[in-house]
Amino acid sequence: MKTSTYLLLFLAVVLLAAMPLLLTPDAPFEGADGMAEEIILEINPEFEPWREPFWEPPSGEIESMLFALQAAAGSLFIGYYLGRLSARRGERGNKAKIPAGIAH
Amino acid sequence: MSNFPYKRQVLKGSIFSGGAFLLVLLSPRAAGAMHIMEGFLPWGWSLFWAAVSFPFVFLGYRSLSRLLITNPNYKMLLGLAAAFVFVVSALKMPSVTGSCSHPTGVGLGTILFGPLVISLISTIVLLFQSLLLAHGGITTLGANVFSMGIAGPLAAFAIFMLGRKLSLPRWLNVSLTAFMANMVTYLVTSLQLALAFPMESGGWAASFLKFAGIFAVTQIPLALSEAILTVIVFNFLYSYNHQELSTLLNWPKEVQAQ
Numbered sequence: 515m516k517t518s519t520y521l522l523l524f525l526a527v528v529l530l531a532a533m534p535l536l537l538t539p540d541a542p543f544e545g546a547d548g549m550a551e552e553i554i555l556e557i558n559p560e561f562e563p564w565r566e567p568f569w570e571p572p573s574g575e576i577e578s579m580l581f582a583l584q585a586a587a588g589s590l591f592i593g594y595y596l597g598r599l600s601a602r603r604g605e606r607g608n609k610a611k612i613p614a615g616i617a618h
Numbered sequence: 619m620s621n622f623p624y625k626r627q628v629l630k631g632s633i634f635s636g637g638a639f640l641l642v643l644l645s646p647r648a649a650g651a652m653h654i655m656e657g658f659l660p661w662g663w664s665l666f667w668a669a670v671s672f673p674f675v676f677l678g679y680r681s682l683s684r685l686l687i688t689n690p691n692y693k694m695l696l697g698l699a700a701a702f703v704f705v706v707s708a709l710k711m712p713s714v715t716g717s718c719s720h721p722t723g724v725g726l727g728t729i730l731f732g733p734l735v736i737s738l739i740s741t742i743v744l745l746f747q748s749l750l751l752a753h754g755g756i757t758t759l760g761a762n763v764f765s766m767g768i769a770g771p772l773a774a775f776a777i778f779m780l781g782r783k784l785s786l787p788r789w790l791n792v793s794l795t796a797f798m799a800n801m802v803t804y805l806v807t808s809l810q811l812a813l814a815f816p817m818e819s820g821g822w823a824a825s826f827l828k829f830a831g832i833f834a835v836t837q838i839p840l841a842l843s844e845a846i847l848t849v850i851v852f853n854f855l856y857s858y859n860h861q862e863l864s865t866l867l868n869w870p871k872e873v874q875a876q
Contacts (some may be wrong), residue, residue: 515853523850527843534712534839541716546836547655547753549717550811553828554658557815563657567752580751581708588704592851595698599858 653719653807653833654762656748656755663814668760671737674768678738685735692731695855695862699727700739702851706844707743713836721844722766722803725774725796726851730866733771740767761810770803788856789849796848800841804833 534541554561571577659667685692706723713719727736741763747753754762774795781791812826855863 515850515857520850520854523846527846530839530843530846531711534714534716537714538716541712543712543716543718545710546713546715546717546719546832547653549832550829551655551658553825553832554811554815557817557825557828561815563655564661565657565755565757567656567755568749570752571750577751581710584746584751585705585708588701588708591697591701592705595694595701596851596854596858598694599855603858 653754653765653804654758654811656752657757658755659758659761659810659814661757663810664757664760666760667758667764667810671741671760671763671768674734674737675741675763678734678736678767681732681734682738685731691862692866695730695859695866696735698851698855699730699736700742702726702848703736703739703743706847707747711840711843713839715832715836717832717836719804719833719836719840721840721847722770722800723844723848724766724771724803725792725799725844726848728771728774728799729778729792729795729848729852730863733768733775736771737763737767740771762807765806765810766803769806770799773802774799789853792849792852793845797841797845800844801834801837804837805830808833 534543571580682696686696703723703726706721708720710718710720722740724736724740727739741759744754744759744762744766748755748759777798778791778795781794786794808826808829811829812822815825816822817825817828
């Protein structure tokens with residue numbers, strides 16, 4: 515894939531995420547699991563969750579920090595690995611031609 | 619013994635997964651996990667899904683240790699598949715239904731390592747999210763592992779194999795696989811909730827439609843995003859790590875040439 519194709523694909527992901535915000539600006543955008551909770555209580559008003567989470571992040575800020583950490587740790591590894599791959603190919607130079615099919 | 623150096627690694631893996639399983643098994647409310655909130659499945663269902671998921675995760679663990687013993691080089695690639703699940707499952711994205719959800723990221727790992735290995739990876743991610751993020755839960759772990767780590771990947775793997783048989787273009791096959799992994803995960807989540815909470819009129823089918831209306835519809839644009847992200851990473855791997863990838867996937871010549 516050409517670099518421009520990669521960029522276009524990334525742009526598509528950004529647009530997919532931005533579209534709902536533009537289309538339904540007044541929506542609450544709460545978690546889908548929370549909405550399921552409402553339906554459960556609608557179907558069975560007496561149901562009570564019989565178990566609380568062991569530990570809950572004390573605030574939304576801390577929760578988003580943990581989520582950011584999770585994403586950052588994953589991205590770090592992906593970047594490291596993909597960087598290593600591309601460096602490996604760079605070192606080999608043109609000696610090892612990549613098989614046909616990558617210019618996809 | 620030539621593979622002796624990896625014994626320690628396998629041992630460490632065993633202790634970790636053993637601990638995870640024990641936690642699931644011994645916790646009196648042992649069960650499901652990810653998108654179903656803690657405590658929101660009746661305990662019978664919790665146990666049921668834990669029992670259904672356990673053999674898959676166990677087989678996943680076995681096939682993973684076997685893979686690493688014969689091919690320790692795949693460790694990095696395996697890390698990549700796990701890291702991908704970590705990243706995208708932390709991305710809560712807005713959707714057209716006016717609510718938010720997140721992709722699963724299991725499609726990539728399913729393509730690379732098959733559905734069994736990914737069930738173990740999913741279990742680890744789900745455990746992390748339920749313990750540290752109050753997202754999913756220990757009592758719902760079995761159910762969530764089943765939807766995200768077993769049903770989604772199995773369906774995705776079937777699609778991937780079918781796509782290979784039909785010689786679909788690689789990018790299309792990879793996107794379809796990732797899309798399916800995501801959609802099936804949430805359809806199964808809806809089904810699990812529907813079975814546990816059937817409606818008075820219409821039973822579980824009516825309630826399935828209701829839950830799927832939330833989970834599955836919300837998930838469509840996210841599944842598209844996931845498909846695109848998976849293609850990006852997969853194509854990068856394909857360009858830069860061609861050899862390892864075609865050995866791993868046992869890719870036929872015609873597909874390679876596409």
